[in-house]
Amino acid sequence: MKVELLKYTEGGIELVAQSARVSGVPGGMSDEEIVRMIVENDYSSALEHISFTFNLSGISVALSRELLEHRIASHTARSTRYQEEEDFGYYIPTEILKNKRALENYKKAMRELSKTYVELRDMGISRESRRYVLPMAVHTNYVWTVNARSLINFLGLRLCVRASPEIRELAKKIRDIVVKIYPEIFESVECRGKIMSVCPENEVRDSPQGKDCPYKIRSSKAFIPTKRDVRGRKDW
Numbered sequence: 001m002k003v004e005l006l007k008y009t010e011g012g013i014e015l016v017a018q019s020a021r022v023s024g025v026p027g028g029m030s031d032e033e034i035v036r037m038i039v040e041n042d043y044s045s046a047l048e049h050i051s052f053t054f055n056l057s058g059i060s061v062a063l064s065r066e067l068l069e070h071r072i073a074s075h076t077a078r079s080t081r082y083q084e085e086e087d088f089g090y091y092i093p094t095e096i097l098k099n100k101r102a103l104e105n106y107k108k109a110m111r112e113l114s115k116t117y118v119e120l121r122d123m124g125i126s127r128e129s130r131r132y133v134l135p136m137a138v139h140t141n142y143v144w145t146v147n148a149r150s151l152i153n154f155l156g157l158r159l160c161v162r163a164s165p166e167i168r169e170l171a172k173k174i175r176d177i178v179v180k181i182y183p184e185i186f187e188s189v190e191c192r193g194k195i196m197s198v199c200p201e202n203e204v205r206d207s208p209q210g211k212d213c214p215y216k217i218r219s220s221k222a223f224i225p226t227k228r229d230v231r232g233r234k235d236w
């Protein structure tokens with residue numbers, strides 16, 4: 001997976017602060033202080049004036065479907081109607097990579113699908129019809145534009161240990177890029193439990209994915225309670 005930042009709103013801190021001043025903020029605050037105050041208190045509409053456009057390559061179609069669920073963004077995907085997918089690249093989940101037999105089976109399935117795709121072409125079948133044999137793992141290219149507020153929402157959801165590994169990897173790469181550009185906005189952004197200091201994923205702590213959550217150990221300083229903990233309800 002490759003994540004490339006194509007464009008972003010420059011001078012964003014000044015822009016957000018300027019728009020916040022139109023709305024009304026205490027006098028004497030610097031631009032940076034205003035932006036930090038907005039992020040901390042979730043007065044986030046002013047953050048919508050900053051946007052980022054990413055070129056995502058080598059992501060699976062399965063991931064692109066998850067990305068499309070983030071409706072407050074603009075999406076352009078590589079077309080399987082207009083582009084040939086002969087010799088397609090594909091995503092291999094880590095779990096399969098670690099299992100030699102599973103990996104062989106997985107690769108065999110991909111080879112067979114690729115072969116069928118080409119055979120259908122040789123039978124004169126259109127690209128539009130042939131594409132239905134392509135797997136969810138097939139690599140696609142994607143251009144994604146998202147504003148800073150929506151990006152915080154995306155990162156909060158997709159940096160969670162419960163998110164699928166591929167979209168989590170994407171979220172980490174995107175965060176690494178944007179935190180360097182606007183640390184005032186993104187350096188406090190992690191999973192939404194961390195953002196809100198309370199984890200809405202009541203069930204995750206006890207699930208297999210929950211074992212990877214760095215915030216679940218009660219005795220540690222990093223502990224973040226679930227909503228259930230906060231409300232003191234053990235009987236849910």
Ligand SMILES: Cc1cc2nc3c(=O)[nH]c(=O)nc-3n(C[C@H](O)[C@H](O)[C@H](O)COP(=O)(O)OP(=O)(O)OC[C@H]3O[C@@H](n4cnc5c(N)ncnc54)[C@H](O)[C@@H]3O)c2cc1C
Nearest residue numbers: 066069070071072073150153154156157158160162163164
């Ligand atoms: C761990 C995990 C598991 C998931 N499992 C599933 C699943 O099993 N099935 C599934 O379909 N999806 C699943 N999703 C996707 C999830 O339900 C959301 O669709 C996705 O994360 C996009 O989030 P969003 O709606 O906040 O983002 P956006 O669509 O970008 O919306 C941003 C915010 O705008 C507001 N908003 C947007 N559209 C509306 C609207 N129509 N009405 C009211 N408010 C709106 C909401 O406040 C929303 O949070 C999962 C996501 C995660 C992280």
